[in-house]
Amino acid sequence: MKIKVISVGKLKEKYLKEGVFEYVKRLGRFAKVEILELPDEKTPDRASQAENDLILQKEASRILTKIGERDFVIVLAIEGQQFASEQFSHQLSEAMVKGYSDLTFVIGGSLGLDAVVKKRANLLMSFGKLTLPHQLMRLVLLEQIYRAYMIQQGSPYHK
Template sequence: MKIKVITVGKLKEKYLKDGIAEYSKRLSRFCKLELLECPDERTPDRASPAENQQILIKEGQRILSKIDDRDFVIALAIEGKQFPSEAFSQLIDDKTSQGFSTITFVIGGSLGLAPDVKTRANLLMSFGQLTLPHQLMKLVLIEQIYRAFMIQQGSPYHK
């Protein structure tokens, strides 16, 4: 199985890179993890709604170019469905059993995700109403994917 994580923007903070590297290493025994970064568009201060829409469209095109037709796509969006960790683990297991060889997660940039990306997604998922930096969300997501596999294994990691 392959897990693909597509994000907007380049990760710069060392502590986040270190955390992601640690969970990526742990995940290597369960799946092939592919981390893809799309360049983000510079957002001017006090950008108009039309400018923000154009930025979303450009970032969305970059994201969609990295998604294969057969991927099961889960886009992270505040309006998405929330899952307890056990249900998230079951979701990953179910999609694998249904024959999806690649589950692709998408994290948008500071403006969120383009409507086209949300439309392409098979599922919109939310980690809650809190606003988190998208770079931190990448680490949180990868830890939750690792936790999902540990739950499937019956590991005490998930207490």
């Protein structure tokens, strides 16, 4: 199993880097984990909608080059489905049962994601209506992926 996390923007804060490293290490017993940081486009102050759309298109182009044809793609989007941890674990299990060996997660930048990336998704997933920094979202996502595997193992970690 291979897990790929594609994220727009660079992780800067030391505490987030350490947390991400910890969960990548923990997940190593279940899957090969690859973190891909893609550059974000600079957004001018008071950018027009057209400027924002162009930025999203450029970021989408970079993202799509990193997604394999046979990847099961889960895109994080506020309008996506919300899952309890057990349901999320089941979703990952089902993807494996259906023959997907590569799970790819996509986290957009500060403007979100272009519709073309969302269209490529096998699943749109939301962590709720709260707005979270996309850098923090990487850590939260990795913890939930780890939790999903621990649920599958019947581990008390989830309790």
